[in-house]
Amino acid sequence: MFKFFSESFNNLKQAVSNTAKNLVGNVAASVEGEDEFSEFVLEDMEDLLISADLGVNYASELVDNLRGQDKIKPAQVKDYLKEEFSRTLAQAGSSNLNFSDNDLNIYFIAGVNGVGKTTLIAKLAYKFKQEGKKVLIAAGDTFRAAAEEQLNIWSNRAGADIVRRDKADPASVVYEAIQKANNENYNVILVDTAGRLQNKFNLMEELSKIKNVIDKNAPDKLRECILVLDANTGQNGLQQAKVFLEAINITSVALTKLDGSAKGAIVLAIAKEMKLPVKLIGVGEKMEDLKSFNPEDFINALFEE
Ligand SMILES: Nc1nc2c(ncn2[C@@H]2O[C@H](COP(=O)(O)OP(=O)(O)OP(=O)(O)O)[C@@H](O)[C@H]2O)c(=O)[nH]1
Ligand SMILES: [Mg+2]
Numbered sequence: 635m636f637k638f639f640s641e642s643f644n645n646l647k648q649a650v651s652n653t654a655k656n657l658v659g660n661v662a663a664s665v666e667g668e669d670e671f672s673e674f675v676l677e678d679m680e681d682l683l684i685s686a687d688l689g690v691n692y693a694s695e696l697v698d699n700l701r702g703q704d705k706i707k708p709a710q711v712k713d714y715l716k717e718e719f720s721r722t723l724a725q726a727g728s729s730n731l732n733f734s735d736n737d738l739n740i741y742f743i744a745g746v747n748g749v750g751k752t753t754l755i756a757k758l759a760y761k762f763k764q765e766g767k768k769v770l771i772a773a774g775d776t777f778r779a780a781a782e783e784q785l786n787i788w789s790n791r792a793g794a795d796i797v798r799r800d801k802a803d804p805a806s807v808v809y810e811a812i813q814k815a816n817n818e819n820y821n822v823i824l825v826d827t828a829g830r831l832q833n834k835f836n837l838m839e840e841l842s843k844i845k846n847v848i849d850k851n852a853p854d855k856l857r858e859c860i861l862v863l864d865a866n867t868g869q870n871g872l873q874q875a876k877v878f879l880e881a882i883n884i885t886s887v888a889l890t891k892l893d894g895s896a897k898g899a900i901v902l903a904i905a906k907e908m909k910l911p912v913k914l915i916g917v918g919e920k921m922e923d924l925k926s927f928n929p930e931d932f933i934n935a936l937f938e939e
Contacts, residue, residue: 646917646935656686657899658937661679666711679700680694689907700714719902722905724929729913731913734857741822741824743862746829750864750891753919754862754916754924760794760924767822769792771794776799776801778828805843842881863887863904875908889916889927
């Protein structure tokens, strides 16, 4: 298991406090005092779960399980949700970031514009550097003006190296990064990508082209294809995930801007509907504000009083 984020999770509870209120607090407040799961109570519960961004299907499944049964009482609704949420996260697979010692590890970072891809790369570069790894950033977003400059500043701050070519074909930048990494024994390549091109089709074409270059020139070195989602986009994030899944084989999700978001339930919706594990969470704008996602801690943070 790769444990470079094994620092304390003190601010996790704070980061998910709005989500906890929305997802657990409101449901508990409206259900716990009831004598039975009447149709009225169940409908109310379903509405609350949907408005917490859990998704319509998942919300109705959770409510359907409670209909016409007498094992679980309204007073136990939190225990019920806690168990269901834990199971959902477990079924999405391991949340440990793949990493192989003594080998090149490539991380491909994708997502729509503004979700926090470049910031995630900076944070990852910083973490890997702290672990004493040799880190190379491939500036694959050659579309957006100033994107490479932004990356340059971040990489300097993190102490990582960078391959950038103004207006070049992103796939060729990644090709060059792979050559450099092989020649100079890098441990990590972080591939930044554009979030917006002329249209969605072009973007997906470009991403799969980059992915092909990696598969061809560095077979077995691609550790993760990480889809970056902004926690505040809620259910829209799921639609984004579907598009990216079709173009490239996403292996995990990084959920950014969880700090302050009330829509962190999207972690559960992603696990349930996409069977994708969230592995990283962004809890602020600074380099240190990246955490590995630990399902147990997340659940505890949601349910602790
Ligand atoms: N509060 C908070 N802000 C974040 C987090 N991650 C990123 N941001 C902010 O989100 C904004 C966009 O971040 P970028 O990293 O530039 O996003 P991007 O996906 O690279 O954007 P494009 O390159 O335009 O597609 C910046 O202002 C970041 O500081 C986070 O975890 N929490
Ligand atoms: Mg960017």
